[in-house]
Amino acid sequence: MHWKKIVSIVLICMLVFLIAGCDYVRAVPASVLHWGSRGDTVSEVQRRLKQWGYYDGAVDGVFGTGTSTAVKEFQRKNGLTADGVVGDSTAAALGIRLSGSSAGASAGGGSSGERDLELLARAVHAEARGEPYTGQVAVAAVILNRVESPKFPNTIAGVVYQPGAFTAVSDGQINLSHGDEARRAARDALNGWDPSYGALFYYNPVTAIDPWIFNLPIHVTIGKHVFCK
């Protein structure tokens, strides 16, 4: 009797362990967000609506009544059909991308310019999603500044994929699909906007561990990142 109990407990523990080990299950983003939807994209929507004063509930990734009302108000104010559902046009106005929606006309697709833009956007998304928009532009600008500097590789791919240069590249986040915000940030940087005014480095003072980086002259702090040269 005693035996059975022990073995059963061990078996259950193993099962739990196996299930816990399967932590790579990702919530598949819905192609339209509506009441009852859940996930990261919903959180994004809630974050923005909150930032702009439409929503004052919790940013919890659950599309409930509060979120629905906020979406309707946003749609009303921006000339969209106020149905409380986030489809392609509402998502575009919010600045996010829904999976399964057609990527906004990437013309000249396959041209080197578009490839560079896409890579830069993914790098920005990997490194700085959740950061203020200006911070994202600054991150993209740092990458471009490095391309132009003799101390770093001379191509966008060379800079982004330089081993160890960006933690989000080293751990594979570079392969996540980016949102429209990251794309806009990358494009603004390619068009010449640089809120860091020439910075070559940035770090998060809370998580940075290399002592040498703290000695570099600081240009500006945006969100969680300190930009320096």
Added chain:
Amino acid sequence: MKQKWIQYALPILGAAVVLGGLVTWGIKERQKQQDYKAYMDNLYSKSYYELVGHVQNIQTDLEKLAISGDPEQTWILLSNVWRHADSAQQNLGQLPELGVPGSDMSKYLNQVSDFCQVLMDRLSQRQPIDVENQEVLDTLLVSCVQVVDSFSAGQPPQGEDALTTQIEAPYQAIQQTSIEYPHIIYDGPFSETRLSPDLSHFKGEDVDADTAQRRLTSFLGDGYTIERGTDTQGDIATWGFYATPDDGDGRLYCSVSVTGGQVLTLLWDGATPVSAMDEEAAYQAAIDLVADKGLNGMVPQYRQREEGMLLVTFAYQQGEVLCYADQIKVQVSLADGRLMGWEATNYYLSHHRRDIPDPTLSPGQAEAMLRRGLAVMDRQLALIPLETGEEVLCYEFKIDNGGQTYLIYINADTGHEEEIFKLVENEKGMLIIKNTGGRGHWAHKSQL
């Protein structure tokens, strides 16, 4: 009795199966991991060995350059050094950085590659390598020898533990050798003088935060609530503000320069406008906006439609000459034509009253320098900023070659073909391609 036995056997068997499965899986995963490690090791080793090989070639070719008397041979040697230095620099970028990134060795290799290109360019204009240039080449050779020596000091170890140790040992050796890399100044983008922005034209009295805020308020006009934001330091110091429109979702991130109190940058952080107006009307709105700010002589160059906004780039025209270095970029909303973005840093860094001498060549003579058979669609005098920071007067020819549009810049004094850009027009506007990576055409280049 039998029942009891089965009662125990089954769960124990079950546990054994699960355990066995886990162990097998574990072993397979470890195997995979070791394979990947080996794969990475091999890639790193390849990059390392190629790097060493290229640098050794640079040394040999620089030595030959010092004694070659034949211009053709000199040309070939220069192009070899250029090629090896460029490849070496790429190899270096594929190896993991140890210590402070932004390597001095990388900078050295870029300068070598760059300097050779400059000499090749001059050779092509019949200017041989002079004594000064040779001295620079000699200095570069001295450093090269030091780099080669440092490689020999650390042989990459073999052995299984290798991922970091494989690279770490030779790398430590390289970084511990104190190599005196020369500071060379020459006509190239990686010259010492180009590593910081040129502030010689960035003039004006310093302003304090309050004055800056007043300037911003009068720049934006009514309808905005302005509060203090993040200031920047460094080469360009600015006062930072946030301007929230009374009607609108989001705010403008604003920078006003300390020197001269100019509005340098506006960046919109908020909802993307929903297109509602005609592109032509938005284009005109952008032109009116720039004129409204008292900036005269700004001529619109290119426009691009991007997600609810129209980007229009402007360049300053002095007399007949377009000065590309003095550029301003404006983003207007395609919902109502209001100002959403502004980038004038390059304009304020480089704008000044220029003494532009008349071109030596007539338009006809310049056009004769073009390759035969090209259809010329348009012509314009332009002052283009070279990689060195210098400005050169050129005739800008817009030509059509088999359906593709290009811009060719012919030096207005020497007839030398300075640059070629490819224009790609798509439904969003104009895309200007020079080569991959970076910011491209002067209408987009940054001085920083």
